[in-house]
Amino acid sequence: MKNRAPLLTTLALSLLLTGCAEAGSAGQALPAAPPGPGSTAAAHAGHHGTDTAVPETSPGGPSAAARMVCGDQPMERLTSILSLDRKPHTVSSWANGTFTCTYHLTEGALVITVQEAPDQARARAYFDAMQALATDASPIEGLANLGFPAYETAAGSAVFQKDNFVLQVNASALPSAVGPDAITRGALAYQLSTTILACWVEHH
Numbered sequence: 001m002k003n004r005a006p007l008l009t010t011l012a013l014s015l016l017l018t019g020c021a022e023a024g025s026a027g028q029a030l031p032a033a034p035p036g037p038g039s040t041a042a043a044h045a046g047h048h049g050t051d052t053a054v055p056e057t058s059p060g061g062p063s064a065a066a067r068m069v070c071g072d073q074p075m076e077r078l079t080s081i082l083s084l085d086r087k088p089h090t091v092s093s094w095a096n097g098t099f100t101c102t103y104h105l106t107e108g109a110l111v112i113t114v115q116e117a118p119d120q121a122r123a124r125a126y127f128d129a130m131q132a133l134a135t136d137a138s139p140i141e142g143l144a145n146l147g148f149p150a151y152e153t154a155a156g157s158a159v160f161q162k163d164n165f166v167l168q169v170n171a172s173a174l175p176s177a178v179g180p181d182a183i184t185r186g187a188l189a190y191q192l193s194t195t196i197l198a199c200w201v202e203h204h
Contacts, residue, residue: 062099066114068199070101077195081188082179108173115166127161146197156185158193162200169193
């Protein structure tokens with residue numbers, strides 16, 4: 001990814017000036033769906049249809065950091081980027097160690113997932129497996145990756161690994177350009193990813 005300096009400046013300002021609220025009023029939580037064939041692959045649209053091995057996780061619910069992807073800060077950022085007149089409806093779920101938040105937009109669904117692994121090493125192994133299976137994946141390098149392993153796909157996904165989390169913002173179901181500024185779905189995925197990472201940095 002190139003020419004990220006303005007985005008990095010925005011990220012730094014967000015760390016200094018704003019807080020990141022946990023999910024609550026922004027989303028409607030649903031009971032975790034039972035594990036099923038292809039459930040992991042469904043969370044990674046834009047990748048090959050082969051399931052990525054899910055890291056072993058505890059049977060408890062998602063962490064506060066994972067729930068943040070359905071919280072106020074990503075919601076406000078998305079609403080601002082797309083100049084929405086109201087906040088989109090969201091639905092969240094927890095299954096197979098993955099928290100999923102789906103934003104229902106007029107143009108299609110935007111899906112954010114957080115895979116929680118027991119430790120950073122297994123999160124990195126999961127990230128590496130995802131990248132190896134991804135279709136048309138390109139590493140996000142230099143300042144643009146904010147110091148974390150990251151890649152993007154041509155279909156419109158951005159994936160980052162931080163600590164024991166693997167974050168994916170998947171905008172592949174949206175048109176190639178969205179919003180009044182005709183931002184690409186890949187750029188939208190990247191900007192939402194950095195917003196979430198800013199929240200995680202602030203709270204850890």
